[in-house]
Amino acid sequence: MKLLRETLKHFKPYWRGLLLAFICSLIGGAFTVIPPILAGKLVDEILPNQMTDMIGWLVAGVLFSFLFKVIFESLQEFIQIQIGLDVITDMQMRAFGRLHKTPMSFFTTTPRGDMLYRLTHDVEAVQNLNNTVVPRFVQQVVSAVAAFIAVFALYWPVAIVMFCVFAIYLYPSFKLGTTMRKMSAVQRDMRADIYHHLQESIESTRLVRTFQTQEREIHTQDTKLTDWKNYSIRAALIGKVNWRLGNLFNIATPGVVMLVGGIAVWNNTISVGTLVACLGFIPTMFFPIRSLAENALIIQQAIPALQRIYEYFDLPKEHEDDLPKMQPVRGDIDIDNLWFRYPGNEEYVLKGVSLNMKAGQHIGIVGTSGGGKSTLIQLLLGLYEPEAGSIEIDQQNLFAYNRNSFRQQVGVVSQETFLLNNTLRMNLLYGRKDATQADLDAACDASGLTEFVAALPEGYETIVGERGLKLSGGQRQRVALARAILRHPALLIFDEATSSLDGETEERVQSALEELIPGRTTITIAHRLITVRDADKIVLLDKGVVAESGTHEELLAERGKYYELYMAQYSELEKERAI
Numbered sequence: 225m226k227l228l229r230e231t232l233k234h235f236k237p238y239w240r241g242l243l244l245a246f247i248c249s250l251i252g253g254a255f256t257v258i259p260p261i262l263a264g265k266l267v268d269e270i271l272p273n274q275m276t277d278m279i280g281w282l283v284a285g286v287l288f289s290f291l292f293k294v295i296f297e298s299l300q301e302f303i304q305i306q307i308g309l310d311v312i313t314d315m316q317m318r319a320f321g322r323l324h325k326t327p328m329s330f331f332t333t334t335p336r337g338d339m340l341y342r343l344t345h346d347v348e349a350v351q352n353l354n355n356t357v358v359p360r361f362v363q364q365v366v367s368a369v370a371a372f373i374a375v376f377a378l379y380w381p382v383a384i385v386m387f388c389v390f391a392i393y394l395y396p397s398f399k400l401g402t403t404m405r406k407m408s409a410v411q412r413d414m415r416a417d418i419y420h421h422l423q424e425s426i427e428s429t430r431l432v433r434t435f436q437t438q439e440r441e442i443h444t445q446d447t448k449l450t451d452w453k454n455y456s457i458r459a460a461l462i463g464k465v466n467w468r469l470g471n472l473f474n475i476a477t478p479g480v481v482m483l484v485g486g487i488a489v490w491n492n493t494i495s496v497g498t499l500v501a502c503l504g505f506i507p508t509m510f511f512p513i514r515s516l517a518e519n520a521l522i523i524q525q526a527i528p529a530l531q532r533i534y535e536y537f538d539l540p541k542e543h544e545d546d547l548p549k550m551q552p553v554r555g556d557i558d559i560d561n562l563w564f565r566y567p568g569n570e571e572y573v574l575k576g577v578s579l580n581m582k583a584g585q586h587i588g589i590v591g592t593s594g595g596g597k598s599t600l601i602q603l604l605l606g607l608y609e610p611e612a613g614s615i616e617i618d619q620q621n622l623f624a625y626n627r628n629s630f631r632q633q634v635g636v637v638s639q640e641t642f643l644l645n646n647t648l649r650m651n652l653l654y655g656r657k658d659a660t661q662a663d664l665d666a667a668c669d670a671s672g673l674t675e676f677v678a679a680l681p682e683g684y685e686t687i688v689g690e691r692g693l694k695l696s697g698g699q700r701q702r703v704a705l706a707r708a709i710l711r712h713p714a715l716l717i718f719d720e721a722t723s724s725l726d727g728e729t730e731e732r733v734q735s736a737l738e739e740l741i742p743g744r745t746t747i748t749i750a751h752r753l754i755t756v757r758d759a760d761k762i763v764l765l766d767k768g769v770v771a772e773s774g775t776h777e778e779l780l781a782e783r784g785k786y787y788e789l790y791m792a793q794y795s796e797l798e799k800e801r802a803i
């Protein structure tokens with residue numbers, strides 16, 4: 225019922241078109257009634273009275289009835305398919321739009337295969353229903369009602385008999401339909417799982433080959449496919465039983481009508497022509513039933529698919545659309561007593577983290593692996609909300625504003641760089657489409673990309689491949705760097721931004737960064753402490769707490785964890801230099 229209500233809500237804006245379609249199907253339905261009545265007249269009046277001149281008129285009447293029926297029903301079908309496609313596109317866009325507004329936690333807990341499946345296969349299932357079943361079904365129901373009224377007017381006991389047969393058929397058909405719907409939902413989940421495995425397996429092909437797990441991958445896919453196949457065979461069997469049942473009733477009805485109508489003719493209650501007309505209406509009355517039985521699979525697949533698309537409409541929003549936009553930020557950041565754990569996890573990743581920085585300062589965040597450095601940045605970007613504590617940007621609570629308006633002012637270069645399968649130019653301009661060629665060249669220069677671009681036969685127009693696979697890790701990271709530089713952000717965040725670079729390139733990029741950093745609030749997460757030694761303040765995060773903070777010199781003087789880490793790395797650097 226909720227499904228129907230929700231669906232009707234989507235169709236509401238199109239009510240005029242739907243009304244027109246309905247009027248067309250009513251006219252088409254009226255023309256359906258004419259041929260059987262003319263057949264009755266032929267038997268009762270024209271043939272017994274040898275009115276041969278009437279036969280031509282009769283044939284013309286039948287032909288024109290069919291012609292008008294086809295014209296009006298085609299019109300109805302066309303209008304309805306068009307409206308249906310409009311509605312489905314709206315739904316797909318609404319679900320997709322909602323995905324982009326839902327909190328990040330959704331993406332870490334939902335398999336990608338499931339999301340893709342909903343927005344592709346589930347939408348296709350609904351489209352299939354819209355294009356092939358619904359428009360014809362509406363016509364068939366209208367024609368069946370018209371035929372029922374005509375039979376009722378001709379000889380009502382036959383109409384009652386037909387109605388009873390119809391009612392008897394409905395019960396088993398409803399039961400089978402419910403089973404089919406449940407089975408279809410299971411089949412869909414199995415297919416989504418197969419899809420997910422396929423996608424993951426293909427995407428991780430390098431990993432699979434490196435670890436020689438091809439056979440395991442093939443076996444897993446084989447098991448999943450075999451389970452799905454066996455289940456599908458059972459579902460198909462039930463579908464066939466349902467279809468045969470429809471056929472059975474379709475065949476049995478004329479027999480029952482002949483019996484009841486034959487007795488009435490015998491008793492002179494009705495004429496032979498009336499019986500012929502009643503028999504002529506049977507196929508029309510049973511069309512909707514046959515159609516339901518024949519298209520049961522499409523219907524049973526589309527209903528849960530529709531439900532799953534609607535589920536995305538109710539996804540929580542990261543923030544409300546009407547929140548005010550953050551004005552241009554200066555860069556003062558106050559993080560106070562932040563407590564956070566990932567959804568579904570017991571363990572806190574951040575345990576009372578506080579951090580203050582003034583506009584224009586450079587803060588380095590260092591610490592042990594898994595200490596919570598990247599998580600802190602995710603919270604600062606408003607991608608997750610803390611359980612307790614606050615984040616203020618220029619003395620304004622970040623979560624009281626539209627977070628996109630803050631993110632627009634931040635340039636992030638992270639450990640993982642996502643590149644689109646497009647040209648290098650499009651990837652560089654991703655965050656700032658209006659940048660000039662001079663801006664682009666300057667950003668590439670600052671990030672050490674100029675020589676690389678010059679060496680490419682197609683320069684900026686080179687396609688970088690899926691996820692940038694045609695580039696090396698270091699090249700990808702430099703593209704990310706150039707992207708961030710191009711945005712001229714008020715706040716720059718480097719999360720292991722130079723981790724994939726060789727020593728020489730890192731030095732170049734580092735000096736480019738230093739040129740960029742003055743006057744700009746900057747946060748640098750680094751494993752190599754040398755990267756942040758010139759920062760105004762260095763914070764050492766250890767197991768979710770700020771263990772130490774101060775300048776490089778202050779922290780060394782403390783002789784604590786920072787000192788230990790630095791000495792460990794420093795001696796390595798010494799060794800490197802010695803080589």
Ligand SMILES: Nc1ncnc2c1ncn2[C@@H]1O[C@H](COP(=O)(O)OP(=O)(O)OP(=O)(O)O)[C@@H](O)[C@H]1O
Pocket residue numbers: 332566569573591592593594595596597598599600
């Ligand atoms: N999406 C997630 N869901 C659940 N736990 C997560 C998620 N992301 C990170 N964690 C956990 O949170 C902790 C902190 O991770 P985080 O990436 O913030 O550490 P980090 O200090 O940046 O580490 P590294 O220096 O190795 O990059 C880790 O224990 C990690 O397993």
